[in-house]
Amino acid sequence: MYGQHTTPTGTPLTPSAGPRSKTGLIIWFVLQWIWVPLSFLGRLVILPFITASDLLTDGRFDAEVLRVLFRPVTRWVGPARFAREWGTDPRRWDAHMNRLCDVALKAYQEQRQGAGSFHGWTYLRYGSEGNALLISPKDYRGLPPERIHAIASSRGLVARSGGPFGITLVPATGWRSNLL
Structure with missing residues (x-):
């Protein structure tokens, strides 16, 4: 089902993560209420150090630092995503x-x-x-x-x-x- 299908140039698409197991989905849905905020706070604490390092090494702020900060938020499974992943x-x-x-x-x-x-x-x-x-x-x-x-x-x-x-x-x- 998730074989090596190719793009118009002949290169295969990166396979998807595959359907998540229902047990894994329920476990993540419960644990995310603890893990995502803690991960976000931890990244928020180290953000000034990453920013300072960035500014000291090349003299400019890189927006990739913000992507690192918001990465836990992108893992959030809300009701719509839960329904999409739960159903077939x-x-x-x-x-x-x-x-x-x-x-x-x-x-x-x-x-x-x-x-x-x-x-x-x-x-x-x-x-x-x-x-x-x-x-x-x-x-x-x-x-x-x-x-x-x-x-x-x-x-x-x-x-x-x-x-x-x-x-x-x-x-x-x-x-x-x-x-x-």
């Missing part, structure tokens, strides 16, 4: 992938309008790899690669491997020219 209805995963594509399209539109690079919550939540929005494997764990390609292409995007970090969604019009 592929329509919920399709709807979620459509939302991810909408986020990607909005980010590219803002980038084209002069923002330069990804910014705000989109960058903190998803990150980027060069000019491409990076989607973590846990965000498409219920979708086989052929569905990812079908949904992305229906929205004018191309999904390609982002290495071990997930997949990238790039506009189909820019796929051949400047994103290879």
Whole structure:
């Protein structure tokens, strides 16, 4: 089911994290109420040291530090995500992938309008790899690669491997020219 499916350039998509076990989902849903806040607070405590180190070594603040701070928050399983991961209805995963594509399209539109690079919550939540929005494997764990390609292409995007970090969604019009 999660075999080596390829992108239009022939490179395999990064496999999803696979469906989570129901037991694991329940355990995480309960433990997250303790772990995520503690992890966030711990990262908040070390943030000034990381920032100072960053400023002392290269003289500028790197936004990646904020991504490290908010990483525990991205692991949060809210009611919608819980329902999506608990059930076996592929329509919920399709709807979620459509939302991810909408986020990607909005980010590219803002980038084209002069923002330069990804910014705000989109960058903190998803990150980027060069000019491409990076989607973590846990965000498409219920979708086989052929569905990812079908949904992305229906929205004018191309999904390609982002290495071990997930997949990238790039506009189909820019796929051949400047994103290879």
